[in-house]
Amino acid sequence: MMEHIGAKLNxxxxxxxxTLREVEARTARLAQEWGQRSYKISAGWLNRVEQKGRCLSxxxxxxxxxxxxxxxxxLLAFRPGGTSNRPEFDQVSRPNTTLxxxxxxxxxxxxxxxxxxxxxxxxPEETALSPREEHLPNxxxxxxxxxxxxxxxxxxxxxxxxxxxxxxxxxxxxxxWTNEYDRPIxxxxxxxxxxxxxxxLDKDGEWLSxxxxxxxYVAPERWRYLKEVDVIGRVAVVLLRHE
Numbered sequence: 001m002m003e004h005i006g007a008k009l010n011x012x013x014x015x016x017x018x019t020l021r022e023v024e025a026r027t028a029r030l031a032q033e034w035g036q037r038s039y040k041i042s043a044g045w046l047n048r049v050e051q052k053g054r055c056l057s058x059x060x061x062x063x064x065x066x067x068x069x070x071x072x073x074x075l076l077a078f079r080p081g082g083t084s085n086r087p088e089f090d091q092v093s094r095p096n097t098t099l100x101x102x103x104x105x106x107x108x109x110x111x112x113x114x115x116x117x118x119x120x121x122x123x124p125e126e127t128a129l130s131p132r133e134e135h136l137p138n139x140x141x142x143x144x145x146x147x148x149x150x151x152x153x154x155x156x157x158x159x160x161x162x163x164x165x166x167x168x169x170x171x172x173x174x175x176x177w178t179n180e181y182d183r184p185i186x187x188x189x190x191x192x193x194x195x196x197x198x199x200x201l202d203k204d205g206e207w208l209s210x211x212x213x214x215x216x217y218v219a220p221e222r223w224r225y226l227k228e229v230d231v232i233g234r235v236a237v238v239l240l241r242h243e
Contacts, residue, residue: 010050012068020046027063035170039063062167123147123159123241127194129187129232140165141232143187143194151197151212152185156238162187162196163237171201171208171231180213185235190223196235201225 013023020043031040038059049056064070126146132139141164145156156162164187177183180198188195188210198211208225212218223229 005056006050006052009046009064012070013046013050016068018067019043023064023067026067030063030066033168033170033172033176066167127196129164129189129194140236141187143196143232145196149195150216151195151210151218153213153216153218155180155213156185156196157240159241161239161241162235163239164233165236166233168234168236169231171199174200185238187232187235189230189232190221191228194232195221 013020018026023046024041024043027039027041031037036059038057039062041060041063124144124146125148127149128144128146130142130144132141143162143164145152145158145160145162147158149158162185168184171186172184183198185196186199188197188199188208195210198213200209200211201207202209206225208223208229208231210221212220
């Protein structure tokens with residue numbers, strides 16, 4: 001059973017053109033961001049899994065699913081008798097290739113993430129978080145930026161739909177990003193509602209501060225971390241809506 005999974009994992013890694021060392025480096029970054037060393041996968045360990053088979057913990061499955069763009073349930077589907085609706089990797093280009101989703105498996109897969117209704121439903125007044133949806137990979141959450149939420153405008157305008165990764169809640173340190181385009185954006189829950197923003201945690205871990213986009217004219221806010229604010233997760237996908 002484990003040899004079967006190992007062969008599948010090897011095929012996926014080679015399809016993406018990743019070396020064992022590159023997977024190790026990427027999972028090391030994930031482990032640092034998530035604050036859990038068990039998410040790191042060494043090149044030697046992964047090689048043994050691919051070639052000889054070893055037990056796969058939940059942390060390792062999550063890390064590999066993130067690196068390979070797969071949900072944990074899709075990795076589990078590689079077991080004998082498992083099923084997966086994910087299209088064959090021959091139909092998918094390398095991760096850095098721009099794709100146009102047309103009719104077929106890719107479009108069907110995308111619709112599970114973003115149904116047509118998100119572009120046609122009325123925009124709410126306040127930023128909202130949708131209920132959990134089992135079909136979203138890794139239990140991602142979907143949020144929509146409300147008409148009154150100008151925090152990240154013009155980068156993220158009201159009506160924008162965001163997919164939130166609840167597994168990535170740790171606030172990134174300043175050294176982990178270099179400019180506003182790769183600075184992590186977080187979806188927060190405060191006593192006054194939800195907000196989507198850049199943010200920073202003070203060195204004592206007591207206060208969380210929002211950092212609105214400098215062109216938004218929204219004033220920064222400050223909350224007691226875990227008492228007045230909770231981090232739902234990091235924004236992973238942004239779907240801009242144009243009328």
